[in-house]
Amino acid sequence: RKEVEQDPGPFNVPEGATVAFNCTYSNSASQSFFWYRQDCRKEPKLLMSVYSSGNEDGRFTAQLNRASQYISLLIRDSKLSDSATYLCVVLPTGTASKLTFGTGTRLQVTL
Amino acid sequence: GAGVSQSPSNKVTEKGKDVELRCDPISGHTALYWYRQSLGQGLEFLIYFQGNSAPDKSGLPSDRFSAERTGGSVSTLTIQRTQQEDSAVYLCASSSGRGNTIYFGEGSWLTVV
Numbered sequence: 001r002k003e004v005e006q007d008p009g010p011f012n013v014p015e016g017a018t019v020a021f022n023c024t025y026s027n028s029a030s031q032s033f034f035w036y037r038q039d040c041r042k043e044p045k046l047l048m049s050v051y052s053s054g055n056e057d058g059r060f061t062a063q064l065n066r067a068s069q070y071i072s073l074l075i076r077d078s079k080l081s082d083s084a085t086y087l088c089v090v091l092p093t094g095t096a097s098k099l100t101f102g103t104g105t106r107l108q109v110t111l
Numbered sequence: 112g113a114g115v116s117q118s119p120s121n122k123v124t125e126k127g128k129d130v131e132l133r134c135d136p137i138s139g140h141t142a143l144y145w146y147r148q149s150l151g152q153g154l155e156f157l158i159y160f161q162g163n164s165a166p167d168k169s170g171l172p173s174d175r176f177s178a179e180r181t182g183g184s185v186s187t188l189t190i191q192r193t194q195q196e197d198s199a200v201y202l203c204a205s206s207s208g209r210g211n212t213i214y215f216g217e218g219s220w221l222t223v224v
Contacts, residue, residue, distance in 0.1 A: 043217050044154070
């Protein structure tokens with residue numbers, strides 16, 4: 001089983017739609033979680049950290065379920081500019097520091 | 112600039128040649144990471160530095176790959192006797208500490224012909 005798993009997509013949604021991505025992780029001792037966004041042929045950029053209590057940033061909501069070992073990202077009122085690959089990132093405890101990236105979920109928002 | 116700086120941004124090299132890729136992290140960031148991403152693939156961890164030491168080298172794919180960091184700042188990733196499968200974008204990232212947000216450079220795009 002991969003350390004971090006994501007549905008590669010693509011998710012094709014119309015503008016204005018709500019879309020959700022899930023990401024599962026295998027190491028129950030993981031301590032930090034993030035969502036990064038990567039545009040085509042660009043470097044990944046932090047979208048948001050994921051906190052145990054869940055957190056929201058504008059149209060974006062991230063949640064963590066430790067019991068089931070998954071994190072989620074919800075995007076409301078999708079914009080064309082949201083089209084990108086969304087990377088789930090997990091930092092386990094007890095290691096020197098190996099941030100583990102999922103392979104990403106591709107989102108395409110259309111008119 | 113204030114961000115992570117990488118050079119060269121693009122490199123085309125012949126199979127068998129050595130290449131050096133450079134990373135200047137954000138000033139004051141103690142943690143530095145190298146990742147590799149092949150076209151259409153996810154990020155592959157290569158090595159992590161805390162200061163000048165590398166507590167995790169587990170991702171280096173072969174002994175042709177090495178990296179060093181000096182002065183707690185600049186890092187160089189060296190690939191010896193390059194092979195075509197080494198073609199990828201090599202991404203450097205830095206953070207102010209373990210568990211903190213990491214910031215990526217724009218990458219060095221390596222093509223081995």
